[in-house]
Each structure stands twice: as C-alpha cells, then as structure tokens.
Amino acid sequence: MFDTLQDRLSEVFKNLRGKSRLSEADIDATAREIRLALLEADVNLGVVKEFIANLKARALGADIHKALNPSQQIVKIVNEELIEILGGEARTLRFAKRPPTVIMLAGLQGSGKTTLAGKLGLWLKGQGHSPLLVAADLQRPNAVNQLQVVGERAGVHVYAPEPGNGVGDPVQVARTSILHAMSKLYDVVIVDTAGRLGIDSELMQQAADIRGAVNPNEVLFVVDAMIGQDAVNTAQAFADGVGFDGVVLTKLDGDARGGAALSIAKVIGKPIMFASNGEGLKDFDAFHPDRMASRILGMGDVLTLIEQAEKTFDAEQTAKAAEKLLGGRGEFGLDDFLQQMQAVRRMGPLSKILGMMPGMGGMKDQINNIDEREIDRLEAIIKSMTPAERANPKILDGSRRSRIAKGSGTTVTDVNSLVNRFFEARKMMQQLGGQMGGGMPGMPGLPGPRRQPARPAKAKGRGKGVSGNPAKRAAGPAAAPAAQQQEWNPADAFGVGAGKQSDADLAKALGDFQLPPDLQKMFDQKNQGPR
C-alpha cells in the first residue's frame, strides 16, 4: 500500500533539522514526492504539473514555522492549495424564479445517474419541494424500470411515458415532461439522461438537444470517484458538448482517492456540488473540500471514518464502555472489548480501519500484517468464556483457562497472552484517563486530542488553562478541540468561541489527533523489543 504523503515527506526531510528556510533542492525533492502522491491519487498529469509549479513558488519563500516540522508544513501548504481549488466557488442549487426548476443529469455510463436522480429527489423532497423524475434514458435496457423503482423507494413521482429499451425520443420526453410538471404543479424536474461517452458526437448532440428542449437551470455532470486520468478529457467533452454547471462525485464510499475531483475542478472550473457516498438513497451530502483534500493526499480521512463509525457504533454502548475503560476501577471487561471490536469490524477490515487512524502511521507494517483470522481467534477465545469471566477476567485461573483453550480450539498460551495483554492495555488506558480526566465534566477522561509528544508538559499546562476558563468549562468536552486549536494556531483561538464549534473546527481537531505520547512510546518499545 501507499504510504501517506506525510510519511514520505518525513523521509525527505530527515536531514533538514535546524534549517530556517527550505532550499530549492529540498523543495525539488519534495515536489517529486508530491507529484507521485497526486498521480497515484489519479489527479490529471497536467493539473499536477501546474499545481507543483505553484507550490514551488509558494514554498520557496515560506519561512519554516517554528511549531511545525518541514514535512508538516509542506503538507499544510499542499492541503490548503487543494482545498482552495476544490472549494472554488462552492454554491448550492439555483432554483428558478418561476417553477419548475429543471435539473438535468449527464455523465458516462455507470457513473450512477439513475441512482443519483433518486437521491436528489429524496433530498429535495426533504426540503419541502415536490420533485418529478423524468426517465429520458431510453437506451439502456430497463433503465426506465430502474428509475421507476428508485422513484418509488424515494417516494417521488416518475414521469415515464416511453417504455425505453431503445424505443422513444428522449428529447420529446424531456420536452413534454416540463408541460406535465407545470400542469401537475411539480416545482423541480430532474431529467435522467442516458449514459454516453464524451467522444460519441451523436449522443452528445442528443444531450445538447435535450438541454435545448428543457432549458435546465442546472446541468449536473455525474462522475465516478474512481475515474482515472481520463477524467479531464471526459469532463471537457461534456463541457463542450452539453455544458454543465456543477459536478456530482459518486461512489465516494469506496476507497478511491478521488483525484479526479481536483482535475475537474481545476480544468473546467465548475464547482463540485454534491457527493454521493453510499448505496442508500439517503447517502447523499454536500461536498466537503477539506475532506476531499485529505483524501486525495491519502492522509487518513478521519472525519469520514468517524462518520462511518457513528453509523455503525451504538452511541450509548460506546460511551458507556469508554467511561468504564477510563474510569479506572477495572470495570471494563472482555465483553465490552468484544463489543467494541465487533463494532469496529463491521466497518471493514480491521487493518484498514486502524491504518486510517492518525498517529498509526509508524505502525503501518504491523497493521498491514494483521491477519483477520487472528482476530476471529480472539473472538473465539472471548466467546468461550462465561459471562462472569468476561466481565471480570481476574477470576480466570488455570483450570478455567484450559477449559477456554479447549472450547476455542486454541492453546492456554494463547488465552494467557490475550488476557495479559488485555490487562496491560486496560491499565495503560486507565492511566491515560487519569492524566487527562481533569477539567472535563460530564465525561470522565475524554481523551482531549494531544499535541506532539515533544512537549507534553506544555500540553498539560494548556489543559489546566482550559479548565480555568469558565466559558470553556461550561462548554464541557466541546472545549477540548478548541483548547487544542489554540495551540495549533493562536491567531484562530479568539475567533472560535468555545460555545460554537463549527464542523471545520472539529474536523481540524480530529485531523490533528495523535496517539497519546505514552502509547506511541510504548509502541516504539514494542517495535524494538525482542518480543
């Protein structure tokens, strides 16, 4: 697997300590790594070249920030540049002054137009509009049926006068749909068109004709996040052939890095308006440039991870478990651990999830070596215990352990090592909880994201400072990211009221989250140790 850009850059900057300014040679070496990272994320080559040129100019003059090491600094610059391009002119849908508002979807085959029509319909309906889906894809076998089913699921009406499968004139369907919408008082019309290739001039003409017939307020270009270097050609072809006003990125729930988004935003200059990230009709969201930027750079997309986690984790249970774990009275048992592990596994292979956690970069090799069957074995061991044993593993004596080993088809050594490791880990977490518990009412020991291991003392001092501030204390745990942010960038601190946290702040705080220093130290020891 690819390492994150940050890892690579750290490699480049190994010998750079003590310099106050990046030299040209340093920047050239950096540029190469960034170029590779972007190309591997499927950003178009031309865009990469231009991007790198801009970056060089900007990085050359930049002073090395005291608080950041050079690799962090470069990543920060790259990230900011990316966000700027991606975020270009973010805007929402334009509605017509006189309804119906017409939205037309266009794109390659298989980019997800029909499904998107359903999602858009549901979303608009949720906002109090009355949308109408129009089946103007009369080519692909049963595309009309699919739209009807999708419409039914979304609870949105579908206008499908033609049976499809190659029969009927899509331009005519589109034209009459507007009249239909006007007479039936639908205020938004979503026209689903057939997938077509950028180089198919005949079909592009047809799309242009549909556009001419319905005069849409928005033409959305639907593009798959997995698309590679061809993204720009395709987008350009659609921009020339049909012309579009906004871009929708689909299949973001996969693990494609989605460099295409950058290419399109940069070359065509149209805003990316929506992101579709799942198979459910509700998995549809506004586009977040900051998340996309870290995704393209392959920096664990923590926010998306956490969002996924929120969906799969039982909030009550998890909160309770964390409280138990950090409470320090040995209440956290193997059953709680099992629950959490299963919740994590529901989100995907453990190795992938853990790999996405920031701060785990140093342990990449080990993480990649995790064998899922090993985890099954762990589960088997825990499941072979009685409820009492799970709740309090301390009661496990020799005979119980040998029974568990038999029950789970493992050896006593395996059981021993699991139990011992569990105790160790629990103790460590509790110490951690104890250290950080102060000043956070409501949730004992919520792990306030910590700064770099290099300055634990200061971090502690900060922590107290936060709790001394009545406004912050009132805000409770929400203050943790804010406190952290103060360290990160003092200039921002006053702009961010303790009470009103924006998504961006939270994102930033989470993005900066590092494994607590104790833990990192421990892993280092482990890595070197003979065990």
Added chain:
Amino acid sequence: MDLLQLLIIGVLGFAIVVAGTIFLARRRMLPPSEPRRQLPEEPAPSEPAGEPAADQPAASAPATPTLERPEAPTTRMARLRRRLAGSNNPLARGLLSILSSDRLDAEVWDDFEATLITSDLGVGPTQELVDALRSELAIEGVGDAGRARDVLRRELLQLVNPDFDRTLAVDGADGKPGVVLVVGVNGTGKTTTIGKLARVLVAEGKSVVLGAADTFRAAAADQLQTWGDRVGVPTVRGPEGGDPAAVAYQAVQRGLDEGADVVVVDTAGRLHTKTGLMDELGKIKRVIEKLAPVTEVLLLIDATTGQNGLIQARVFAEVVQITGIVLSKLDGSAKGGIVVQVQRELGVPVKLIGLGEGVDDLVPFDAAEFVDALLTD
C-alpha cells in the same frame, strides 16, 4: 505477539475516539445518525454500460420476440483493430511521434512518460517501461523511427505479457455445465457484458443459462432478462431483495437439469470496501460450488478506472479468486492502462474487452493484436 497488543490498543483507542466524537456531536446538538444496516435495500448506483447503439437499429427492437443471430466471433477481431486505431488514440500517435523525433533528450522522455501516465498505466510500470526503452535505445543507438518502433512494440508486448492463457474456461467437467461468475464494483457494466457474453456463447453453438443474482439493484434482473430474451436464453431470477446465493444455486441447478453447456451468473455491483457485501459474494461462490465448480470468475474493470482498480482487483481476488479480467468501455477516450498493473500484480490475465455500446462489441483480448492496434496510425 506485539500484534495482539496493537490490536487491543487500537480497538480500545478507536472506541474512545468514537465515543468522544459521538459525545461531542451530542453536545453540539447534532443527533448522531441512526445505525445503518449492512445491506441497505436501496439500489446500487449501478448503471452498466452499453446500450444497443443507435447505429444498430436491429438490436434496438426488444418488443419483437424474434431471436437475433449474433455475429460470429471471428469477424469481431477486425473491429478491435479498427476501434483502437481510430482517431481517439492519442496514445499511439503520441508514442510514435515522440520516438520519431530527431533527438531523444530529457524533454522528449518526459513527454513520453507523461503520455504513458495519462493512460492510467501507473507510475511504477511507466518508469519501468521508460527505463527499459531508454537503455535499449542507448545500446542499439537510435537510428530511425522504424527501429524505435520495433523496440517499443517489444517492450509494450512484454508489458501486457502475451504468454497468459486467455481462453475463457466455459467447459465444465464430467457432464456439469461450466459456471462463469461475473463480479465487479458498481457501474462497470456487468449485466451488459453478460448479455454480450451470452450472445458470443450462443454464436459458438453453446446452450446457456443466465442467473440474475443481482437481486439488489432496481430492475437489474429485468435488464438481464431483456438481454437473454434477445438470444433465446433462459434467465433464472429470484425475488428482488432475495438471497443472491439462492438465485445462483437455482440457476446452476437449472443448468444441470437442462444439460446446458454454460451457466453465467450476474452479481450485484459492490464496492470492495463493503465487508458485508464481499462476504456475500464469497457465499455465492461457495453455494454454487456445492453443485458444480465455478470454472471462471471474471472481474469487470471499467477502462476509465484509475489507480483504484488495482485495489479493487486485489480485494476481489482475495474473496473469489478471480481468473480473468474484462476491461469494459474501452471505446471511450480512456485507455484502461490500469489492467497492465493488475495483470502483473495478480497474475490474472485480461480475457475480454468491451469495445462499445453495440451488442456484439465484446472481443477476446489478444496481446499482440492489442499492441499492434495501439501502434497503428
């Protein structure tokens, strides 16, 4: 046993982070979204490629039950050359014009590299090819364009490796039908490819049964049946939202009962990151193998797919041991260079390519033919 420790800490740490965020989210008066089911009922955002093209009106008459006679496989080869060598082939023009320039300096090589990268070949293979070509040409001396072209052809050919066995394993052993399982992420064109594949098989005089194990996407089974009806091939389908493994089983059972030669099973598009869905795919294969061994597992990769294609292939290979790759939608401006990497890393050959929207635009992949087509002006 560091791994164990790492695991436990990781899971615990993660749980705490999640707990923390959920807690924060609550504080910020944003209720966390309700838990999501592993397999939502909504349709996959799948929209397979390839409609009967407008320039083939004969194909676009599904209402008439008359069976169409598919084109014989041999005449398809000629079209591969024509399509690839068409005007939309900047790769070939780029490569050759670069190599035929008078002097090969760093800038020329940069351009050359750029051309390869824009075909999604990936940074690794590109650099390898460039290095190989450079040293070859340095040794032999760049005399004329013809010479450079020979070297290029040789290197390209090596890259796509002509030694693979690219025949489709559609013959079952001891009286059982051959079973072809078609898998891939959403929207790569699985259903359409199966429709075209069925035509090829029918044209070869085989009896075919289609299994619509895509019970997930809206109207996917209808789509497959439409394809099947056109060539008079029965389609076994189940209730929408039903167990796809059951449908696959029934399809193979029917193939056994009727003594069919080949059973082709369609599956729902699934992103390789969805563990639950990948497990389901593993189950489909296991269930089929209770009746007859799966002779061929085809992974569909869209030619527009970028570097993510490699990761997809890896995961699918792990779950269902893919035996062949179908590169679809190669008629667009995308080159599908990613398959070179997939082929190299997984040792799974590209067996078929989809060249367009026409019903007979599925052709066998032939390395030499492919490279020649790339280099034809």
